[in-house]
Amino acid sequence: MSSFAGRMKEYPNMSLDRFDRENLHARAYFLSHCHKDHMKGLKGPLLKRKLKFSLTVKLYCSFVTKELLLSNPKYAFWEDHIVALELESPTLITLIDEASGEKEELVVTLLPAGHCPGSVMFLVEGAQGTVLYTGDFRLAKGDASRIELLHSGSRVKDIKSVYLDSTFYDPRFYQIPSRETCLHAIRGLVQDWVSRSAYHTVWLNCKAAYGYEYLFTNLGDEFHTQIHVKSLDMFKKMPEILSHVTTDRATQIHACRHPKDEEFVPASRLPCGSSASDGTPLNIISIKPSTMWFGERTQRTKVIVRTGASSYRACFSFHSSYSEIKDFLSYLQPINIYPSVIPIGRGLNTFQMHCICYRMCVNVDVSSSAVIYRPLGTLKRTRPDQPHSCSHTSPSHSTLTGSQTPELFVDDSVKLPSPSIPLSAGRGLSQAESMLIQSEDRCQGDALTNLDAGGEESGSHTHQSEPTESQVSSDFDIPSTPDSHTPGPDDLSDLYRRLAAGEEVVTRTGSQSL
DNA sequence: GCGATCAGAT
DNA sequence: CACATCTGATCGC
Numbered sequence: 001m002s003s004f005a006g007r008m009k010e011y012p013n014m015s016l017d018r019f020d021r022e023n024l025h026a027r028a029y030f031l032s033h034c035h036k037d038h039m040k041g042l043k044g045p046l047l048k049r050k051l052k053f054s055l056t057v058k059l060y061c062s063f064v065t066k067e068l069l070l071s072n073p074k075y076a077f078w079e080d081h082i083v084a085l086e087l088e089s090p091t092l093i094t095l096i097d098e099a100s101g102e103k104e105e106l107v108v109t110l111l112p113a114g115h116c117p118g119s120v121m122f123l124v125e126g127a128q129g130t131v132l133y134t135g136d137f138r139l140a141k142g143d144a145s146r147i148e149l150l151h152s153g154s155r156v157k158d159i160k161s162v163y164l165d166s167t168f169y170d171p172r173f174y175q176i177p178s179r180e181t182c183l184h185a186i187r188g189l190v191q192d193w194v195s196r197s198a199y200h201t202v203w204l205n206c207k208a209a210y211g212y213e214y215l216f217t218n219l220g221d222e223f224h225t226q227i228h229v230k231s232l233d234m235f236k237k238m239p240e241i242l243s244h245v246t247t248d249r250a251t252q253i254h255a256c257r258h259p260k261d262e263e264f265v266p267a268s269r270l271p272c273g274s275s276a277s278d279g280t281p282l283n284i285i286s287i288k289p290s291t292m293w294f295g296e297r298t299q300r301t302k303v304i305v306r307t308g309a310s311s312y313r314a315c316f317s318f319h320s321s322y323s324e325i326k327d328f329l330s331y332l333q334p335i336n337i338y339p340s341v342i343p344i345g346r347g348l349n350t351f352q353m354h355c356i357c358y359r360m361c362v363n364v365d366v367s368s369s370a371v372i373y374r375p376l377g378t379l380k381r382t383r384p385d386q387p388h389s390c391s392h393t394s395p396s397h398s399t400l401t402g403s404q405t406p407e408l409f410v411d412d413s414v415k416l417p418s419p420s421i422p423l424s425a426g427r428g429l430s431q432a433e434s435m436l437i438q439s440e441d442r443c444q445g446d447a448l449t450n451l452d453a454g455g456e457e458s459g460s461h462t463h464q465s466e467p468t469e470s471q472v473s474s475d476f477d478i479p480s481t482p483d484s485h486t487p488g489p490d491d492l493s494d495l496y497r498r499l500a501a502g503e504e505v506v507t508r509t510g511s512q513s514l
Numbered sequence: 515g516c517g518a519t520c521a522g523a524t
Numbered sequence: 525c526a527c528a529t530c531t532g533a534t535c536g537c
Contacts, residue, residue: 167526167527207528207529208530209527211528291525291527318527
């Protein structure tokens with residue numbers, strides 16, 4: 001679930017996927033896709049009022065997202081303020097301060113995100129550098145290299161920051177079977193069932209969210225049928241989807257839902273209450289699409305699991321796996337990464353570890369905008385001023401890193417003390433807290449050059465075998481007691497040495513590994 | 515009565 | 525099994 005506060009450090013006058021609080025003052029809005037957790041505040045009366053008096057404030061999104069959004073009457077007031085942009089067409093957008101007339105020009109490009117219909121990533125290029133807001137995404141390994149607008153000529157653009165969908169950025173979710181694999185398996189299961197008789201019916205137990213449409217179109221094509229859904233309204237202008245769905249209950253494949261019963265459905269009844277016209281009882285199986293994952297070493301097993309006499313779970317993911325995210329980031333080599341899902345506890349630990357090990361970035365900032373907007377809400381500890389033995393230079397991207405312009409390195413976060421850990425901690429405060437983690441400080445060195453899977457292993461193993469509270473709170477985690485200590489220079493040197501040697505760096509039993 | 519927020523369920 | 529959503533309780537205005 002996204003906990004991104006809405007603004008990017010580099011371009012605070014634009015708000016993305018958040019429309020409440022500080023975002024009420026934005027000069028332009030961006031919606032990456034039409035999931036509710038990315039639309040917070042979007043139907044708020046305050047925003048509605050603001051629009052009434054504004055000539056310049058717009059909401060930018062894809063055409064599909066616009067359509068889906070406006071299919072809900074609660075967002076109708078946005079209609080005259082939405083600017084739909086074509087995919088992969090860099091567009092000059094001028095942010096205007098309506099009070100002062102001050103202008104700021106940006107080039108914004110929508111990149112397909114593969115998360116749900118209409119979902120995009122926003123590539124923003126302007127005076128403060130090139131940044132990528134991923135929204136939610138599912139891209140396969142190697143996809144980044146196929147996105148032309150992430151490149152300039154033959155090389156990757158210099159990306160200052162990636163605002164990342166980090167939902168599965170944890171080695172626990174190392175691998176998620178590909179879309180193709182999952183679709184193939186689901187097709188097989190459906191085939192096996194519906195071919196038995198005309199009374200054999202499949203119910204796809206999907207959640208109330210966009211994102212399953214490609215499953216519907218795929219199954220529809222395969223079985224020359226349409227899928228029964230609750231409503232077609234939102235797909236009116238999307239013939240590809242529209243042609244594969246129907247509100248006619250007389251079909252063998254259903255994805256209809258009922259607001260009430262849900263769990264009450266499986267064996268006998270469909271949410272829509274459909275039954276065969278001649279009174280013959282339907283034979284119904286339910287298939288619940290949900291995420292399945294496999295560890296790095298885990299032999300991948302079945303992507304379909306039987307969960308009952310007539311119910312199955314099938315692998316299906318809207319988000320990239322750990323290895324897919326890693327591939328994506330390693331390719332882009334951004335200077336900063338801002339995870340949208342704040343990795344708490346062990347997740348944070350893992351997150352930072354791996355950024356160090358893979359030199360995918362210089363900084364990992366889990367506070368997102370908090371660093372900028374709540375500077376006084378945070379106490380920072382002094383940073384060990386000893387240079388660290390590390391480098392963000394990747395052998396495979398030496399041209400990229402070598403060509404980073406000096407300005408790109410000038411980043412507020414780099415100037416802040418490091419590592420910075422808030423003295424008071426608590427889950428509920430995560431948005432307001434600043435927790436800046438710097439995996440390195442632009443120093444040159446190659447102590448980590450030979451790190452490969454060995455470094456990952458240590459994090460992975462530790463992560464998978466840490467059941468206790470104390471282990472959940474370890475090294476880079478938020479300290480829960482006043483006497484927790486920030487690693488000193490010696491601790492860090494030792495950590496880096498051990499990382500370079502491929503040793504396990506996080507103890508299994510202790511709460512401190514440094 | 516509406517909205518924000520949280521716990522809980524699915 | 526960890527997504528995204530909905531519902532209901534509670535609180536405040």
